[in-house]
Amino acid sequence: MLRAENLGKDVPSGERTLTILHDIDFAVRAGESAAIVGASGSGKSTLLGLLAGLDFPTRGKVWLAGHDLTTLDEDGRASLRGRELGFVFQSFHLLPALTALENVMLPLELLGLSGARPAAEAMLARVGLADRLEHYPKHLSGGEQQRVALARAFAVRPKLLLADEPTGNLDVATGRQVIELMFEMNAEQGTTLILVTHDESLAQRCQRLIRLFGGRLVS
Numbered sequence: 001m002l003r004a005e006n007l008g009k010d011v012p013s014g015e016r017t018l019t020i021l022h023d024i025d026f027a028v029r030a031g032e033s034a035a036i037v038g039a040s041g042s043g044k045s046t047l048l049g050l051l052a053g054l055d056f057p058t059r060g061k062v063w064l065a066g067h068d069l070t071t072l073d074e075d076g077r078a079s080l081r082g083r084e085l086g087f088v089f090q091s092f093h094l095l096p097a098l099t100a101l102e103n104v105m106l107p108l109e110l111l112g113l114s115g116a117r118p119a120a121e122a123m124l125a126r127v128g129l130a131d132r133l134e135h136y137p138k139h140l141s142g143g144e145q146q147r148v149a150l151a152r153a154f155a156v157r158p159k160l161l162l163a164d165e166p167t168g169n170l171d172v173a174t175g176r177q178v179i180e181l182m183f184e185m186n187a188e189q190g191t192t193l194i195l196v197t198h199d200e201s202l203a204q205r206c207q208r209l210i211r212l213f214g215g216r217l218v219s
Contacts, residue, residue, distance in 0.1 A: 001028055001064075001067075001157060001190075002027065002028045002062070002063065002067060002160060002192070003026075003061075004024050004026055004027070004051065004061075004062055004063075004083045005022050005023060005060050005061045005062075005063070005171075006023060006024075006060040006061070007023070007024040007025070007057050007059075007062065008021050008022055008024070008028050008057060008058050008059040008060050009021040009043075010058040014145070016184070020043050020100065020192045021043045021046055021050070021057075022215050022216045023133055023215075023217075024047060024060070024066075024217050025217065026112070027193060028194060028208070028219065029192075030159070030192055031190055031192055032207050033186070033194075033195070033205075033206040033207045033208070034049065034105075034193070034194050034210055035194075035195045035196075035204075035205075035208070035210065036048065036098065036194065036195070036197075037196075037198065037200065037210070037211050038212035038213055039213070042043060042103070042212040043215040044196045044212055047090075047196075048162055048196050049161065052081060052087070053069040053072070053077035053078075055079075055124035056070070057135060064080060064085075064160070065160070066128060067133075082110060082111055082156075084110065084160055085158050085159075085160050085162060086152075086153030086154055086158035086162070087162050087163075087164075088146070088149050088150060088153050088163040088164070089164050089166070090164055090165040090166065092146055092149050092163065092169070092170035093149065094145055095137075096136065096137050096138060097136075099133065099134050099136055100132050100135050100140065100148045101121065101124065101134065102118055102132055103137070103148055103152055104123055104124055104148065104152045106152070108156060109122065113156075119155060120155060121133065121149070121171060123151040123152075123155045124148070126128075126154075127148070127151045127159070128147065129144060129183060131215070132144060132148075140171055141174075142171075142176060143170055143177065146170060147178065150178070150185065151181055154185050154189060154191075156188075157189055158191060159191065159192060160193075160194065161186060162194050163193070163194070163195045164196045165196060165198070166195070166197075166201070167179060167197075167199060168176060174215070179202060179205075193204060
């Protein structure tokens with residue numbers, strides 16, 4: 001489903017060049033769950049951005065569902081993301097001017113799929129928010145916002161779900177509920193999961209650990 005080949009990322013830092021990622025090499029099979037772990041500053045979120053085609057590597061390649069992201073332009077990568085990927089972020093990234101229902105409908109409508117409204121309603125009911133359809137994000141708790149984000153991510157039935165510290169802004173009890181829901185929905189749809197986390201207990205729930213240290217893959 002996903003393969004990184006000699007992936008590296010450099011950024012300018014004053015008169016010097018800072019290397020954030022050094023020659024990252026791994027593959028994730030369809031249906032697997034993998035956690036990317038490491039201390040702050042180890043390059044976890046940078047790696048996730050490269051795997052999603054949200055950022056471009058300095059060197060190396062990323063293959064997603066058989067497509068080499070480094071050969072696609074920005075529009076091509078965006079189109080591929082829309083078809084193949086779901087995202088769950090620490091800060092939810094819901095559109096504040098849209099209701100919960102409209103946030104979940106949006107990716108379905110962007111893909112031109114019919115039946116966006118009933119599909120979005122069904123997904124919100126699945127995450128326990130059938131009575132919050134017309135609420136705006138500012139009127140939802142953090143846990144409710146993250147459940148809307150889960151509904152939005154799974155609405156398009158993605159082949160790959162990328163989650164970046166999905167419980168980082170939630171209290172422990174709420175975070176545990178969200179994680180249980182995410183793993184349940186992931187199993188139901190047979191989605192490949194790549195999870196960035198600093199929480200070792202959460203990481204251990206995945207089938208594989210991809211451990212970074214100082215921008216290098218150490219295990």
